[in-house]
Amino acid sequence: MSDIQELVKLSAAEMAGKIQSKEVSSRELVEAHLSVIEQAEPSIQAFLTVSGEEALAQADAFDERHAEGEAEDAPELAGVPIAIKDMIVTKGIQTTAASKILEGWVPPYDATVIEKLKAAGMPLLGKTNLDEFAQGSSTEHSAYQTTHNPWDTERVPGGSGGGSASAVAAFEAPLALGTDTGGSIRQPGALTGTVGVKPTYGGVSRFGAIAMASSLDQIGPVSRTVLDSALLQEVIGGHDRRDSTSIPMDVPALAAAAREGAKRDLKGMKVGLVKELSGEGFQPGVEARFNEAVSMLEEMGAEVVEVSCPHFPYSLGAYYIIMPSEVSSNLARYDGMRYGLRVMPPADVPQTAANMMAYTREAGFGDEVKRRIILGTYALSAGYYDAWYGSAQKVRTLIIDDFNKAFDQVDVLVSPTSPSTAFRFGEKTDDPMAMYMNDIATIPANLAGVPAMSIPSGLSDDGLPTGFQLIAPQKRDDVLYKPAAALEAALNDKWGGPMWQSMNTPWLDGLTK
């Protein structure tokens, strides 16, 4: 393979195939992506850290194993490089959560998912940008840089995982890992025309994922195809004894489900349209692409019915109580004592440990993080706990009941991923509620711990990508992959190829070997 452009536009599964047939080496793949990163970063700014040397060393180690025939038991994606959201801890590579408070922190350990990637021989290209501590829906809350949407660099890539989504959309990486607390994998997926999956809560170990809201956080794949996400989730998923919330079960057969789906036969499958996740607040172009996709599912044999989840309108409220409560406690440890930033108080303030902590946290956290910490501190405080945190936990029960009832009727639920397409920088930064509304359709899955996925469903009237969300019952992530792959195949057929063909990629120009 001589053309870098052609190489990096392959799916991860196709790259893996070329590694297996020895048409291309892992090193060549890493080098190709590093050269794209070099060209793309000035306009995209998806990466906080590029770990080129480490990636090349990992690629060489894999290539050597592969040449000696020792990589036969390795997962299908062995040798394919990947980018990592900077919310996941990487030994020896700076990890910041895009916060000033962690600037310069080099972890002494690897997250479980990183250990698994390393064992699979998948080189780490670097760490991607995000909203500080994954708190935001546009990646504008990063303390370091603004990531641009490859479809329109005047617009946000969504968030919090805008870096991972943009890197994959811009061909800087074939795959990435994200974390999804209220939609941080799926909403950027929708806004950048990529695939993003939030697995069942407990399906992928959280050990080494910097905690935002522990009962909602989940690591998941970011890719350009459904099959690639399936293959990646199979690598990172499974039980981990270092995470007490990890489910003791094997990863379901996800890639097989995706391959089955590619046959585009959905006879016998029941699909539910969530009544509460449409209409008011959803852009007409977003709804139009969604409805067309639903028709395609029907054409492939699926039975489509409308289902009601009456408590979903309360999910945003419950989320904005539970999430900041957990944030307020999880982010307490950034106190200037053990790692990261320390700021001493001004001279006229007593130079005590308590004041050092208060001034460190004032200087080290951004506005959105502080807003959530204060809100969460309030929700947990004596006298308000029952009315706020207690009530939100009850709403959580009601949302789980809604899902259970819906899944008694249908196999999979669908909705638009995000009510709007990518917005312009600064458009929503001064209005927290408008920003929070971005996650209206993605939050219920986090509250209920069910798996959910976003795949590209076309371009809205403004020429920007829209996302199609699928939601399955707990521990049934495989149920997502079949209809998702079927819809992807049908859409590609309609478009005459992947949606990204209509994206301008000036940074790829002139990239030939």
Next chain:
Amino acid sequence: MAEKLMKYADAVKQFDPVFGLETHVELSTNTKLFCPAHIEFGGEPNSQLTPVSLGLPGSLPVINETAVDYAIKLGLALHCEIAEWSQFARKNYFYPDMPRDYQISQYDKPTNGNGYLDVELEDGTVFRVQIERAHIEDDAGKNTHVGGADGRIEGADHSLVDYNRAGVPLIEIVTKPIEGAGERAPEIAGAYMRAIRDIVRALNISHARMEQGNMRADVNVSLRPMGSKEFGTRSETKNVNSFRGIEKTMQYEIRRQAAILADGGEILQETRHWDEATQTTAGGRVKSDADDYRYFPDPDLVMLHITKDRIDRISKEMPEMPRERRNRLQQEWQFSDLEMRDVINADALDTIEATVSAGASASGAKKWWLGELSREANAKGVSLEELDITPEDVAEVEKLIADGKLNDKLAKQTVAGVLAGEGHPADVVKAHGYQVVSDDGALVAAVDEAFAANPDVVEKLKSGNMKPMGAIIGAVMRATKGQADAKAVTKIVMEKLH
């Protein structure tokens, strides 16, 4: 600043004390409560940490099974109800020695609830203390204060933090308010702590050394007028770490609060500290909104399920409880109440029991451990167990005496040799050539010599005044280098006199 105090006797005449104890017991598990870092007393600072106990971003807690089993053991010993489902919560507050700036502790769903402990006082009275809960939580690190006087926090310039202790499992035993103790409140508090210490040791779940901080107590005291049913405002004296300290804290707080109340004053709800040096409690922090710990279930941990099978298994492993054991041993050894109390006060129950099982008589074992050996231990400031002599050694010495191979003096010298590290009693006896001289010929000669050297004594003895007998025996002993059998000497002297 000296605080006004009322005489204790007057205080307890006018007021009825109500108190409660929150006892922290550090468990002697191999690893920490939530991570596999090995626990060792006195290691290099910050060398017993994993990402979890250092509170690194991304790290997650996983519960130690042995800590749970130990908690159940203690729960059973305290007659608690063991909850089938219990839960860990986060107690949120900032402190430099807290790696996560929250403590993981059980809050509204503790593992052990509603128990009691019968505490035996010195005069044999039994007082029942009701236990509210005994829950599991993790410890914080340690601060060393630098730049102030005597390493105290006051006036310190900065502190050095060692997180090795962070994450060590603790059980906090919380009593219900203890009423009706009257003037014996301090005594009951002390006896309760000793009883807890004995139980924890019998269960082998903690080193239970107060001086090393394995056990410490928060002492809550309030007073109310005689006959009143309502509780008064209480003070909470934190981290008292000796039995005497607990009793003194109780006495001091009762006297201090009585003086304030008698003057028409109000008790502040505050945390105080026991100062061993001045034998007083000092005012600390007044309780305020800052004590809003924002407890909520730790979302990193799921419900702890304790099955009936687990409880049954642990029940079968339960050792005899200290009070039952004491009663049994007292009967077996035929000790009086007073003798038994001496044994307990000397903390010699275990060593005497071991010595008896090694073959010694109970009275012989008691004589050694409460006499010679207690003195030695006190002088060295160590426990009886820490002396360089084992119960088996003591039993061996006793056997040598019984067999007539050692007399009292030689036995003491033998024990001294063992303590000095010269080996087991047989080794010491052999090395020094200790042996009782019972050969009549040699003794008769020695007695003759003694008679010749002390004619005035002999006169007295002949006249029936037996008082100076010691002088003759002493002379014989000197002549035989202490190896004479005193009884045999006396016999020869008596024969010669008649």
Next chain:
Amino acid sequence: MPTFTREEIEHLGDLARIALTDEEITRLQGELNVIAESINKVQEVAGDDVAPTANPVPLEAYLRPDVAETPLTQEEATAGAPVSESGMFVAPRILGEE
């Protein structure tokens, strides 16, 4: 419906150990009241008959065997410390001048 006063936000800043500036307090007051209004309706449906959910996937705790694993070295543990001394983390003086 809770409303956030200035004093309340200052107090929350103390509890959360963040030295909020006056300007931040003013802004937070406005924002939090808007947010509170929109999320407060959770109480409408949180009846006494509804059980709370802490973890979305019901599991019982896995209990780890009490077996030690290799710890971090002192060097690794203190490598990120803003200030350290003799293998220990340094805290400014703990007692204040309040």
